[in-house]
Amino acid sequence: MARGINKVILVGNLGDDPETKYSQGGMAVTKVRLATTSVRKDKDGNTQESTQWHRVTFFGKLGEIAGEYLRKGSQVYVEGSIRYDKYTGSDGVEKYSTDIIADEMQMLGGKSDGGSSRPQREPRREAPPANHGSDDFSDPEIPF
Template sequence: MARGINKVILVGNLGNEPDIKYTQSGMTITNISLATSSKRKDREGNTQERTEWHRVKFFGKLGEIAAEYLHKGSQCYIEGAIRYDKFTGQERYVTEIIADQMHMLGGRGEGSKGSPRKTVLPRQRSDKNAYKTWKEEEVVDDEIPFF
């Protein structure tokens, strides 16, 4: 049986400052809200713009880098996988992107703090199951921060 592909690519701007949390074992988990916009013409020929907001989560070293260099207004390119979670005992669902690669776009002064920028920041993977390893060994359900 063939394996499926779960791949998300986003280019957008941060809507707020990154939210940084740490697990009991010290692993960094950084959450951001990323806006993407698209334009389409309606039946009358008028241009309509639609903005989508995405919850993006970074783990480990990539989370540390995102926390340090991304700021409100920053433009970035993100690759990752989409994940749907349901809260135990609640009728509440969360859709989020688990990032495995990030590239910062724009100039040095972009974003609210104008911090130094690095051109490309891919997450280094020495293991194909790196996310799985984090999830099973380092992240306990009680440690995961929710929005």
């Protein structure tokens, strides 16, 4: 019998700057609010937008990266799982929360998107010389 799958994929924009704290063991815990917006047409043909807000938590090295490079307005791709919690608030009332625990994150957009700065990629290395003696198609002028 399968164990089950708890997988979430979100692409959205940060509503605020990330908040990073550290556990007693020194592990980074970064929390963000992520907005995802969907667009649809109503029965009259008018465009309707619907925005959902998600609480996303990053742990460890991913938490350090998110805290350092993400900013309010940054567009980000997140993969993770949903976690539901129940707790008693300071007023004695039971409360519920839904959080996304991130496993993977990819920064999208450029510096102009919310002022986020991204780490530079490693320079692309030259393609190996084409092997003209075989049926393989290889051309160093093609960028892929």
